[in-house]
Amino acid sequence: xxxxxxxxxxxxxxxxxxxxxxxxxxxxxxxxxxxxxxxxxxxxxxxxxxxxxxxxxxxxxxxxxxxxxxxxxxxxxxxxxxxxxxxxxxxxxxxxxxxxxxxxxxxxxxxxxxxxxxxxxxxxxxxxxxxxxxxxxxxxxxxxxxxxxxxxxxxxxxxxxxxxxxxxxxxxxxxxxxxxxxxxxxxxxxxxxxxxxxxxxxxxxxxxxxxxxxxxxxxxxxxxxxxxxxxxxxxxxxxxxxx
Amino acid sequence: xxxxxxxxxxxxxxxxxxxxxxxxxxxxxxxxxxxxxxxxxxxxxxxxxxxxxxxxxxxxxxxxxxxxxxxxxxxxxxxxxxxxxxxxxxxxxxxxxxxxxxxxxxxxxxxxxxxxxxxxxxxxxxxxxxxxxxxxxxxxxxxxxxxxxxxxxxxxxxxxxxxxxxxxxxxxxxxxxxxxxxxxxxxxxxxxxxxxxxxxxxxxxxxxxxxxxxxxxxxxxxxxxxxxxxxxxxxxxxxxxxxxxxxxxxxxxxxxxxxxxxxxxxxxxxxxxxxx
Numbered sequence: 013x014x015x016x017x018x019x020x021x022x023x024x025x026x027x028x029x030x031x032x033x034x035x036x037x038x039x040x041x042x043x044x045x046x047x048x049x050x051x052x053x054x055x056x057x058x059x060x061x062x063x064x065x066x067x068x069x070x071x072x073x074x075x076x077x078x079x080x081x082x083x084x085x086x087x088x089x090x091x092x093x094x095x096x097x098x099x100x101x102x103x104x105x106x107x108x109x110x111x112x113x114x115x116x117x118x119x120x121x122x123x124x125x126x127x128x129x130x131x132x133x134x135x136x137x138x139x140x141x142x143x144x145x146x147x148x149x150x151x152x153x154x155x156x157x158x159x160x161x162x163x164x165x166x167x168x169x170x171x172x173x174x175x176x177x178x179x180x181x182x183x184x185x186x187x188x189x190x191x192x193x194x195x196x197x198x199x200x201x202x203x204x205x206x207x208x209x210x211x212x213x214x215x216x217x218x219x220x221x222x223x224x225x226x227x228x229x230x231x232x233x234x235x236x237x238x239x240x241x242x243x244x245x246x247x248x249x250x251x252x253x254x255x
Numbered sequence: 256x257x258x259x260x261x262x263x264x265x266x267x268x269x270x271x272x273x274x275x276x277x278x279x280x281x282x283x284x285x286x287x288x289x290x291x292x293x294x295x296x297x298x299x300x301x302x303x304x305x306x307x308x309x310x311x312x313x314x315x316x317x318x319x320x321x322x323x324x325x326x327x328x329x330x331x332x333x334x335x336x337x338x339x340x341x342x343x344x345x346x347x348x349x350x351x352x353x354x355x356x357x358x359x360x361x362x363x364x365x366x367x368x369x370x371x372x373x374x375x376x377x378x379x380x381x382x383x384x385x386x387x388x389x390x391x392x393x394x395x396x397x398x399x400x401x402x403x404x405x406x407x408x409x410x411x412x413x414x415x416x417x418x419x420x421x422x423x424x425x426x427x428x429x430x431x432x433x434x435x436x437x438x439x440x441x442x443x444x445x446x447x448x449x450x451x452x453x454x455x456x457x458x459x460x461x462x463x464x465x466x467x468x469x470x471x472x473x474x475x476x477x478x479x480x481x482x483x484x485x486x487x488x489x490x491x492x493x494x495x496x497x498x499x500x501x502x503x504x505x506x507x508x509x510x511x512x513x514x515x516x517x518x519x520x521x522x523x524x525x526x527x528x529x530x531x
Contacts, residue, residue, distance in 0.1 A: 015327040015375050016359070018406075023362050037471055038404025038441075042366065049365055083363035086321040086334045087293045091365075127299035155299065198301045 029079055050078045050091060057092040057120070060173040061113040065103070073102050092117055108164040108183045111191070115170055115202060118193040122156025122200035128251035130154065130196065136245070136253070145255060147223030151216045152252040154194040159214065162191045167204060190214070196248035203247075208233075209240050213249070258394050260349050260427050260459050263287070263314070264499040266520050266527075269506065270309060277513045278309045284517065285313060287348060289503055292319040295345075296337040310345060316460070316501075317347040318429075321363075322387060324397065325356035325370040327379045335390045342391055348501075349459065351396035351429045352387075354380065354417065371406035372416040377423075384424040396459055397421070398429035401437040401466070401476035413438065414452035421457045428453060430497070431462035432490045433482065433505075437474040446489055450496055458497045463490060463523060464505040479508035481519055487526055494530035502527060 013021070025035065026043040035043065054074045055062055062070040077098045083091050096117055100110035131151075141149065165184040172178040190210035193202045205213065215225040229237035244250065265286025270278060277283060288309060295306050309315065319338065322330060342350055355367040370376045388394055399417060411419075421428055430453060439446040465480030482490075482504065494500065502523050504516055 015325075015371070015373075015379060018371070019327070019356060019359050019368075022368065023359050023364060026364065027362065036404055037473060038402075041403040041469060041473065041475065042364075042368065045366055046364055053365075082361065083358070083365055084361065086331060086357075086363065087296070088365045089293075124298045124300050124302050126297065127303070195300060198304065 027079075027082060047075075047078060049088070050083065051075070053088050053091045054078075054095060057089075058095065058113055058116050060116050060170060061099070061109065063173050063177045064112060064169065065106075065109055066177075073099060076102065108166055108169060111160070111162045111164055111166040112169050112173075114160050115166055115191060115193065118156070118158045119200045119202065121158070122193050122195040123198075125156035125195055128152070128155040130248045131245065131250040131252055133242075133245050139253070147221060148255050149222040150219055150254050151222070151250045152254070153217050154196065154249050154251050156193060156195040156200060157217065157249070158194075159190050159192045159210065159217065161188055162186070162204065163188055166191065167202060170202075192249075194249055201247070208236075212237055212240055213244060216250075258425075260394055260396070262459060263348055263501050265314075265501055266524050267313075267316075267501065267503045268516055268520060269318070269503060271507065271510055273510045274513045274516075275305050275309075278312075279305065282312060283513070285520065287314040287316060287501060287503075289316040289318045289505075292317040292338055292341060292350070292352075293321050296334075296341050306345065314348050315345060317342060317345065317350045318398075319350065319352040320367065321357055321365075322352040322383075323357040324352060324354060324380045324383045324387070325368075325376060326359070326383065327375070328360060330383050330386055335387060339391055342393070349396050349427070350391055350393065351398055351460070353398045353400045354413075354420070355400045367400040369400070369402040369404060369406070370416075372409040372411045372413060373406075374410065377411075377416060377419055380420055381423045384420070384426050388425065394425055394427060396427045396429040398431050398462065399434050399438075400431070401434040401441075401474075403441055403469075403473060403475075405442055412444070412449075412452075414449045418452055418454060418457075421454065426457075427459040428457045429460045429462060430458050430493060430500075431464070432493055433462065433464040433466055433486050434476060436486050436489050437466050437476050440472070440474045447492060450489075450493055453497075455497050458500055460501045460503065461490065461493060461497075462503055462505050477508060478505050482522075487522070490523070491526050491530040494527045499527065499531050 025039060026046045051074050077095055081094055096110050096113040099113050103109040163185060165186050169183045172181045188207060190205045192205060212225055212229055226237055267285045267287035267289060270288040270290050295302060353367045358364045435446045435449050463482045464478045465482055466474045467477040469475040504519050
């Protein structure tokens with residue numbers, strides 16, 4: 013057996029659902045360590061989610077995820093990237109679980125994201141952009157920027173679960189909105205945006221120009237769009253512009 | 256790769272996040288720190304600022320766990336490129352990783368998995384190590400891992416394998432004394448035979464750590480306990496053979512207050528001073 017064939021067989025054995033009776037003691041140790049390490053990584057990455065659904069349910073979900081999601085990255089820190097999506101399926105009747113897990117995943121991602129400069133109003137002023145430039149202007153989002161639609165007040169749940177289980181906490185359903193995460197300076201932030209505001213910000217985040225985005229806001233809402241844009245700049249949501 | 260690594264002697268600690276505040280708040284009596292490379296690769300924000308602040312005060316070593324030197328399909332080039340960026344940014348004393356493999360394409364194990372000591376595995380490790388050293392533009396240190404099984408197809412011992420690897424690739428060795436002890440118990444070899452076979456000129460660093468008792472007399476390299484008496488004795492034997500060498504305490508679980516690790520490091524200084 014070649015080395016790669018032996019390694020494929022080794023991985024198949026430590027990751028298999030059922031332990032084969034012929035496994036050596038050493039193989040049982042590697043097999044147990046594989047599961048323990050991945051389960052521990054998920055428990056550390058999703059402490060609040062674990063508190064919310066309880067350790068027993070969380071551990072079942074983690075075991076299911078470990079079987080169906082082999083680690084792909086060279087860093088164990090990336091292992092939980094698809095766990096919020098898995099929870100969306102596993103807890104379809106309790107959608108706040110996946111929303112909370114998404115927030116819990118993206119806050120540390122933003123915390124450790126590669127550094128990007130913050131685009132300030134002074135930077136824009138210094139660029140001396142003409143009207144045509146503004147039409148064509150595209151934006152690069154801040155370090156760690158991510159967004160997803162939410163239907164519950166999962167930010168309140170996030171705060172409630174900071175250190176202890178939130179027994180009796182009733183998570184409120186909300187109108188559909190968008191939760192965004194980003195890093196400013198050294199601190200990760202999150203905020204919930206209503207659908208109109210994120211429709212505009214999402215276009216800029218997707219690479220549409222300032223002119224296209226402003227035009228879609230419509231003449232009646234241009235002042236509102238201007239207000240949002242000023243707020244986004246003041247919140248450090250952009251890192252750069254390009255023409 | 257004909258570059259050499261100048262010996263660096265002293266006593267250090269593996270820097271873990273539980274002690275970041277201690278290291279940021281005051282000068283700590285260590286000669287160097289070692290960090291896990293992967294914790295700072297493709298990274299920014301506070302983690303990188305912390306590393307920058309600590310390495311202003313202390314020489315720093317990058318110690319990896321994911322290079323997978325024993326992968327016959329070759330190394331992950333994106334991994335190497337990220338490690339190169341980090342090494343260029345942070346200018347470590349050296350970069351190290353393990354004699355192991357960590358997974359196959361599409362399925363990582365996040366573990367230091369054992370290799371059969373065969374000519375095929377040796378050729379694989381030499382080729383991968385040469386590539387890594389070329390990309391990083393520096394020789395590396397390779398560490399002996401603990402292991403819990405052996406392979407009937409092995410045609411040489413671990414120490415023979417390490418010696419050939421160092422000679423053929425130009426790498427240096429990070430001798431983990433605890434791992435030598437753990438594997439010697441698990442596989443029934445004489446740890447002094449291991450030490451005797453390691454070329455003195457190739458050892459640049461020593462790791463010390465604790466282990467725990469596993470099933471059926473097996474020892475597990477858990478890094479969750481103080482260094483035991485048998486490992487201290489083996490460390491003294493290593494210093495007798497290799498001379499003063501950068502020595503470090505590793506603790507990755509049940510991490511105690513920094514003072515406790517400093518006391519253990521003082522014991523390393525005392526042991527080395529008597530043995531040298």
